[in-house]
Structures are given as structure tokens and as C-alpha cells.
Amino acid sequence: MTEAILLVGGRGTRLRPLTVRTPKPMVPAAGVPFLAHQLARARAAGVDHVILATSYLAEVFEPYFGDGSALGLSLEYVTERDPLGTGGALRNVAARLRSGPDEPVLVFNGDILTGLDIRALVATHTASGADVSLHLTRVPDPRAFGLVPTDREGRVTAFLEKPQTPEEIVTDQINAGAYVFRRSVIDAIPAGRPVSVERETFPGLLAAGAHLQGMVDATYWLDLGTPQAFVRGSADLVLGRAPSPAVPGRRGERLVLPTATVAPDAKLSGGTVVGEGAEIGPGARVTGTAVLAGAVVEQGAQITDSLIGAGARVGARTVLSGVVVGDGATVGPDNELREGVRVWCDAVLPAGAVRFSSDA
Numbered sequence: 001m002t003e004a005i006l007l008v009g010g011r012g013t014r015l016r017p018l019t020v021r022t023p024k025p026m027v028p029a030a031g032v033p034f035l036a037h038q039l040a041r042a043r044a045a046g047v048d049h050v051i052l053a054t055s056y057l058a059e060v061f062e063p064y065f066g067d068g069s070a071l072g073l074s075l076e077y078v079t080e081r082d083p084l085g086t087g088g089a090l091r092n093v094a095a096r097l098r099s100g101p102d103e104p105v106l107v108f109n110g111d112i113l114t115g116l117d118i119r120a121l122v123a124t125h126t127a128s129g130a131d132v133s134l135h136l137t138r139v140p141d142p143r144a145f146g147l148v149p150t151d152r153e154g155r156v157t158a159f160l161e162k163p164q165t166p167e168e169i170v171t172d173q174i175n176a177g178a179y180v181f182r183r184s185v186i187d188a189i190p191a192g193r194p195v196s197v198e199r200e201t202f203p204g205l206l207a208a209g210a211h212l213q214g215m216v217d218a219t220y221w222l223d224l225g226t227p228q229a230f231v232r233g234s235a236d237l238v239l240g241r242a243p244s245p246a247v248p249g250r251r252g253e254r255l256v257l258p259t260a261t262v263a264p265d266a267k268l269s270g271g272t273v274v275g276e277g278a279e280i281g282p283g284a285r286v287t288g289t290a291v292l293a294g295a296v297v298e299q300g301a302q303i304t305d306s307l308i309g310a311g312a313r314v315g316a317r318t319v320l321s322g323v324v325v326g327d328g329a330t331v332g333p334d335n336e337l338r339e340g341v342r343v344w345c346d347a348v349l350p351a352g353a354v355r356f357s358s359d360a
């Protein structure tokens with residue numbers, strides 16, 4: 001038996017960073033809630049028991065995933081009254097674990113899309129005899145992450161969460177948010193108070209001489225923390241660049257869910273997904289975009305790298321690039337919105353209200 005804890009709570013995820021009403025783990029990426037991809041990948045790697053450690057109400061997840069049996073999993077939900085931090089969340093679910101004290105328990109950050117070979121991480125862990133093993137990846141700018149320098153054997157020498165000064169940027173290897181813990185290490189995290197694994201548990205373990213092992217690999221990896229990253233991740237799932245057994249259809253330029261309607265001369269490309277009941281009008285060109293359920297894209301609209309929320313409407317000839325249109329919002333005809341614009345849920349932008357290009 002292999003079991004895993006999925007971290008899907010915390011303060012940041014309570015906000016609606018995507019300008020859509022659904023909490024982030026349940027926003028559809030390539031047609032299904034993002035969490036479905038992580039669960040399916042864990043299952044494919046032999047995981048059969050998953051505990052969702054959350055600080056939302058389980059009502060958000062349970063109607064969709066239930067007891068996990070449809071996915072071949074035994075799935076449990078544990079809700080924190082107040083967010084306990086990443087380490088506190090692990091300690092809070094420790095009593096649900098079925099593994100023995102020395103057995104490996106997988107832990108995943110709930111906002112990561114990756115092609116990680118989960119079995120290889122467990123094998124590395126077992127072979128090295130480590131207390132905790134961490135998936136590491138290299139990024140051009142590590143400042144928003146946990147920096148994890150290692151020695152020649154891959155043993156972790158320090159853990160520096162969100163470095164503040166240039167001197168602290170000692171490596172481009174970062175914590176990729178997938179771990180294998182020896183079960184007894186989780187049991188030893190203090191109970192009943194917030195604990196950060198990144199700021200408290202890992203540095204404390206290192207100071208006490210524990211063995212933390214890093215596994216660097218260059219597979220597909222993306223933190224879906226920003227709306228732009230979420231849109232990219234959804235498109236990469238559709239294109240097949242990000243592997244997931246949960247994508248409901250063939251990989252390719254587009255994924256059109258069964259009840260969506262697409263005009264014959266509309267052009268969908270770059271991993272665009274069109275959700276249930278959504279409509280794409282004549283002559284529209286949609287690239288690298290997630291159009292959520294029930295949204296309408298009117299004729300001649302041109303949309304690139306954007307998220308169109310559930311039930312939203314994009315008017316005729318409107319041009320969007322790198323935009324998030326919130327659930328139920330309307331962007332009227334003949335607008336032009338560019339990188340970073342977020343239209344809040346249910347907002348209405350009249351026809352011809354905003355443009356970026358010159359009047360000429």
C-alpha cells in the first residue's frame with residue numbers, strides 16, 4: 001500500500017486568485033477540476049489511499065470526488081478549523097495514516113502540475129534511507145520558492161524558503177512541492193498549532209542532523225499560483241506536454257467537451273479547452289485559452305492565453321490576450337484587453353469601452 005497526503009488549504013487559496021468563484025483546486029484545467037489530475041497521477045503511480053488536508057469545507061470536494069472509489073482510491077477529507085500551515089496540516093492528518101513508522105508517505109502541494117516520476121522519488125527515498133526526500137527542480141528565478149542546495153550525493157545541505165537577499169540565492173534548485181516522508185517524521189511535528197514544513201520542520205531536521213535527500217529532475221513542472229500559470233497548465237495538459245491520465249479526450253490543439261458548440265469556421269488552437277455548454281461563435285479565433293462551462297465567445301472574437309470564466313460572455317470582435325474574465329462577467333463587443341487585465345465576476349464592460357492599440 002502507498003498513501004499520500006495532498007495539501008489543498010491555506011490562506012492564499014481561500015481568496016479567489018483566478019477571479020472565478022470556484023476554489024482553485026476545483027477550477028477546471030483541461031476540462032476537469034485541477035485536483036483530478038493530481039489524484040489520477042498518484043493513482044497511476046500505485047497510490048491507493050489519499051488524505052486531502054484542507055482548510056475549506058469538504059463540501060467543495062466531496063460531491064465531485066466522493067470516497068474516491070470511482071478513481072480507484074480510498075479518499076479521506078480532513079478540514080482544519082483555522083489553517084495550520086503545511087506542517088500543521090500534515091500533523092493534523094497523521095492519525096489517518098495506515099503506514100508503519102518507518103514506511104514512506106507521499107506528500108504533494110496541491111497547486112503543482114508536474115510530470116514527476118513518483119515511483120522514482122519513492123525508490124530514491126528507500127535506496128538512500130532518508131528521513132525525507134524532496135523533488136527538486138531548477139528555475140531561472142528561484143525567489144518565490146524554497147531554495148534547496150544539495151551536496152554531490154544529493155543530500156540536502158540547507159532549506160531557504162523565499163530568500164530575501166541576493167546572498168541567500170545560493171542555488172537555482174528549488175523545492176518542487178512533492179516529498180516522501182518517513183511516517184514517524186510526520187508524527188513528530190508539533191500538534192495543535194500552525195507549523196510550516198518549509199520554515200520550521202525542514203530547517204529543524206537539518207539542524208538536528210536528519211537526512212534529507214534531494215532528487216533533481218527536469219521533467220515538466222509548473223506552480224499554478226498565478227492565473228497566467230493556470231492557463232498555461234491547462235493548455236499544456238490539452239497539448240500533452242503535461243502528462244495526466246485524467247484529461248477527458250485525446251491530446252491535441254483543442255479539447256471540446258461533449259455539450260459545447262463550436263461554429264464550423266471558428267479556429268481553436270494551442271491547447272484551447274471549451275467547457276460543457278460553452279459556445280464559440282463564427283470566425284472566432286481562440287488560442288491557448290480555457291473557456292469554462294457555459295461561457296459564450298461571440299463571432300470574430302480573438303482570444304489568446306486567457307481564462308474565460310463560467311457563464312462569462314466575450315462580445316463580437318473583442319480581442320483578449322493574457323486576460324482573466326471572471327465567472328458571469330460580460331466583455332462587450334469591440335473591446336481590446338491585454339496582459340494582466342482581470343475582469344471581476346459579474347462585471348459588465350460595455351461595447352467599445354477599452355482598447356490598447358492606437359486610434360489610427
Ligand code: GDD
Pocket residue numbers: 007008009010011012013053054055080082083084085086089108109110111112144145146147161174175176177198223225
Ligand atoms: N491544509 C493546508 N493548510 N494546506 C496548506 C496550508 C494550510 O494551512 N498552507 C498552505 N497549504 C497548501 C497550499 O494549498 C499549497 O497546495 C501548498 O500547501 C503550498 O502552499 P503555497 O501557499 O502554494 O506555497 P508556495 O507556492 O508559496 O510555496 C510552496 O511551494 C513551492 C513550490 O511551488 C513551498 O513549498 C516552496 O518551498 C515551494 O518551492
Ligand code: MG
Pocket residue numbers: 109111223224225
Ligand atoms: Mg504554491
